[in-house]
Amino acid sequence: MSRPRILIVGAGFAGYRTARTLARLTRHRADITLLNPTDYFLYLPLLPQVAMGVLDPRRVAVSLPGTLRRVRLVLGEAGGIDLDARTVRYTDPEGREGTLGYDRLVLAVGSVNKLLPIPGVAEHAHGFRGLPEALYLRDHVTRQIELAAAADDPGRCSARCTFVVVGAGYTGTEVAAQGQQFTDELVRTQPLRHGMRPRWLLLDVAARVLPELDERLSRSAERVLRRRGVDVRMGTSVKEATHEGVLLTDGEFVDTRTLVWCVGVRPDPLMESLGRPLERGRLLVDPYLQVPGHADVFACGDGAAVPDLDKPGRYTPMTAQHAWRQGRVCARNVAASLGIGSRRAYRHRDLGFVVDLGGTQAAADPLGIPLSGPPAAAVTRGYHLAAMPGNRVRVAADWLLDAVLPRQAVQLGLVRSWSVPLESASPELARVPGAPGTTPPSAAAPLPTPPDERHGTQEDS
């Protein structure tokens, strides 16, 4: 018999771990193929540090071919999946179609930005799920401060140095906390008009920041945010977004050029196309991560609804921690289905959470022990270094340098607003004209200038 073909779709936490573990378990007894739009695994939890200039983008991008021996990488985005014919169609980076067959399929397609039906948000907000978005935000924030420093009109200056973050979960809280630090540092070399200071707003409909954490940690994180100057508005969200700013649900209109959307994620819409039972958009699997009725199909990570064995009737939440650990179980069970080792059910124990608030501030509850301040910051950074599958020394070196040197801030201008739309099934890629799924701007009908770039000169500001 020829070697069985294992196809893994997606190289996020779940897919990367599945591929790495399977390569180790099967040795040369199976052909492992990994289908992913990029040639790197993105360590998402550190994305806010890329956006705020602490880390360079390559630091959080771990090379797939460089770290996954015995795994064949196919660059492309999965399209139609045919569970009966056992094929997956995909579109390569140049827009051409290809098809891959399989004997075992692992769906680890992850999640994308969650949208809410709020007028103007899809046009004016940017999400936070991939490197292009993070680099866009880094450029954008730098540009706003440079333009604010050069602005003569107080109103325009104030709008440019006001930044609105919606969603006070892990990502939004980190973005606001680290964003305030970043912009404060920028204005030290480029002072604003007398008395003006960059202002970050953090909004959430929840009653407190980091609602997933215990209340004590949540309060201490909020204290750090407020002390730093972040305008924390709980119980508040956005009613409408326009070119000029955002209308809040409490009736206030905030002049701003920046709306960062961190309200959470939803499963990759690819899951819907399977025609299999879903749970809130996630593909239902059994505790062995198998799709009922398809013994050759497995799913894990954000895109899979995995029963929580400790809480009957519930499913494991969409977190990197679960995805990472499900990947390992999934690999074991795929191998077991090929006669290598034995399968086991997915059971999790919460290891706790870490939230990096920038500098020496953080909130963490490792193994349930609530920590804040420098001890939490040490745990947080140690956790990330331990959890990253590569690039550790370089990340640690960047942190060291950031602690002693001024932050680097330049606009590289490589990612434009229109190439990182909020509504995207593939936030890991910057859109380019002519690429699949894009409505490219054409010469005849130039793209409308996005709001952040419309006022993009010193002359008018």
Next chain:
Amino acid sequence: MSRPRILIVGAGFAGYRTARTLARLTRHRADITLLNPTDYFLYLPLLPQVAMGVLDPRRVAVSLPGTLRRVRLVLGEAGGIDLDARTVRYTDPEGREGTLGYDRLVLAVGSVNKLLPIPGVAEHAHGFRGLPEALYLRDHVTRQIELAAAADDPGRCSARCTFVVVGAGYTGTEVAAQGQQFTDELVRTQPLRHGMRPRWLLLDVAARVLPELDERLSRSAERVLRRRGVDVRMGTSVKEATHEGVLLTDGEFVDTRTLVWCVGVRPDPLMESLGRPLERGRLLVDPYLQVPGHADVFACGDGAAVPDLDKPGRYTPMTAQHAWRQGRVCARNVAASLGIGSRRAYRHRDLGFVVDLGGTQAAADPLGIPLSGPPAAAVTRGYHLAAMPGNRVRVAADWLLDAVLPRQAVQLGLVRSWSVPLESASPELARVPGAPGTTPPSAAAPLPTPPDERHGTQEDS
């Protein structure tokens, strides 16, 4: 009297130094404005290290607002210059026009890629003058190796891992030397078919590499290149470039997907539009860097033809070293024209040259003392650290890490082939659809797939 307005066009070596020195000399007695398409000064000599993944792009980009106090930055590209009306028109990053007036004008517009009338080169080659081009090349080389490693067909594999560099001056020699190192390192984790190895060709019509250096150094550099595996072909150039490869002047056809164009530079075409006397495209100035007949206009750097006082009838060559030192003299003379200090003529003494061949290899002749091997490498890196106006510690840290860690190699996919055309008056910017001076790809007529991306999947290779 109100404060005189000094306008500096261009923030390369000459313009940056002029701005920095003028800010120091004039204190608050003049308004200094710097017009530049980017908000950073690019330390060009280290660009090959960005392309080959040693340094991150921000390392060689020194923030203008962050390092130039008392200088107002206007982001834009200079267009029409009216010496009589004393105005400079410019186009901002969003394509809108603006006008700046001046009492003193400093033209430091630099140079762009030199083209030669060789069929196919403008379409298939990429230059090496800005960060977008360097990042494009980094992605491109990584992609070629990944595709070569996955290729079944020996011919395709070989074409993908063949890289042609034209021009054996400083830049081309560094690119070929460091490129061979980079790709050799990549194939250690992604082995090619049996017996295959990445192959870099270095071509030049000259008889030896680095013809500007003394012959002994030139020979020793060539030995390093050959020992490393670079195919050095002197007395040879490109006759034609096609999708499939390049036809050399010696009749050989080389299958390749990569043609790097380092044949040199030409003055920014803006100089021609002035209607003033030129010397090979460079604006003629007197030894005080003043434009004859326009006491209020100065020029320096690659775009200016500065008389070489030690070699009557000749002009100083287009090098960063001259530009940097002319910037200082220019600032003094502008200040002198405003009654601050006294003017002086530009006189240079060659400080020697440094060529970084990667790893511990280099060629240098500091103060005329020829060095090669590790001593030259130490001098080279020390020279760069001393010469950079910022980011030194971070560059040194990256070098340290690169010496002990495997090179990071991922495709970030942010710069596409069509956005960095060889023929460009502004290689410092990535072209975007709808931007000024661009023929954007449109939905109706999609851009032809560039040769390097045409074969961009594993399936067909």
